Amino acid sequence: MDPLKVVEQPPAGSRLEDVAEEVVRFPGGGIALLRTEALFQWAQSSSLWPLTFGLACCAIEMMAAFAGRFDLDRFGVILRPTPRQADVMIIAGTVTIKMAPRIRTLYDQMAHPKWVISMGSCANSGDHYRNVYSVVPGVDHVIPVDVYVAGCPPTPEALMEGIFELQRKIRKGSRAGA
Amino acid sequence: MPAPEVVAALATRFAAAPFPLGVSVARESLVEAARVLRDHHGYRYYLLGTATERADAIEVLHAVRHPATLDTLFLKTALPKDDPTVDSLVLVWSGADWNEREIYDLFGVRFRGHPDLRRILLPDEYEGHPLRKDFPMDAPWGFRP
Numbered sequence: 646m647d648p649l650k651v652v653e654q655p656p657a658g659s660r661l662e663d664v665a666e667e668v669v670r671f672p673g674g675g676i677a678l679l680r681t682e683a684l685f686q687w688a689q690s691s692s693l694w695p696l697t698f699g700l701a702c703c704a705i706e707m708m709a710a711f712a713g714r715f716d717l718d719r720f721g722v723i724l725r726p727t728p729r730q731a732d733v734m735i736i737a738g739t740v741t742i743k744m745a746p747r748i749r750t751l752y753d754q755m756a757h758p759k760w761v762i763s764m765g766s767c768a769n770s771g772d773h774y775r776n777v778y779s780v781v782p783g784v785d786h787v788i789p790v791d792v793y794v795a796g797c798p799p800t801p802e803a804l805m806e807g808i809f810e811l812q813r814k815i816r817k818g819s820r821a822g823a
Numbered sequence: 824m825p826a827p828e829v830v831a832a833l834a835t836r837f838a839a840a841p842f843p844l845g846v847s848v849a850r851e852s853l854v855e856a857a858r859v860l861r862d863h864h865g866y867r868y869y870l871l872g873t874a875t876e877r878a879d880a881i882e883v884l885h886a887v888r889h890p891a892t893l894d895t896l897f898l899k900t901a902l903p904k905d906d907p908t909v910d911s912l913v914l915v916w917s918g919a920d921w922n923e924r925e926i927y928d929l930f931g932v933r934f935r936g937h938p939d940l941r942r943i944l945l946p947d948e949y950e951g952h953p954l955r956k957d958f959p960m961d962a963p964w965g966f967r968p
Contacts, residue, residue, distance in 0.1 A: 742945070742946055742949070743944075743945065743946045776960055778945075778953035778958065779944070779945060779953070
């Protein structure tokens, strides 16, 4: 399978017609009638700004996903250095007990609506560090998670699929932690 | 490897037991032996500090180096498990500061005379010293935000 094939396709549902059940376009262009909620969900899902939270080796794969070869910018996914500007938090790596309160603080500082992607086995469940004295067995003990990306570490394609899955969730009306 | 004459000098002066990489001293004479090592034998550079839990004792291990000859010497002290207290070496080698904090954090060894004996890796409110053999592996992780 061609690893780049997935990035050549625009994510399903990126057109207005894919989102709203009913779109009335007026001839001549420029004006369309549809439910505002569907429009907002479409807009939110199309500009997901993530607050990166690289905690371990998953962060390397996350950086690769944002860099030129995979280039998440073209899906409206643009890195933010501050939680105030972010819509989605990508937890990439092992969550330690000492880091957990910081994660919670940064999550609380994000404005609604907000979502969380748990990237990799450590953030999902603790994985082989699950019983280690300093590790939280899964970031969902600390903040609500919307999408779990499996892998150790997940490839950039897997993270992209996780982001697309989150976009599909948002277009179906998902709110934070729901 | 430490120079044999240094090991021999420590063995006679402090009744230290030599082993291939260094000497094992009683905890009462640890600081004195450290001062002699630094001032008379030139071991001015502190490399690392760590600890091991044995069946009957906790061994604290300090590694120091001679900056000119690059000789490395290990200074070992055995502490009873019910009273793991030893004099701090911070006043001899200030580089021992964070290493001793780490040993305190993970093994619970108390360093007398340490200027700032706090946990260094785990959160301050953490209970127990997890690298001790009696630390329960199945303990709940004990943190709720």
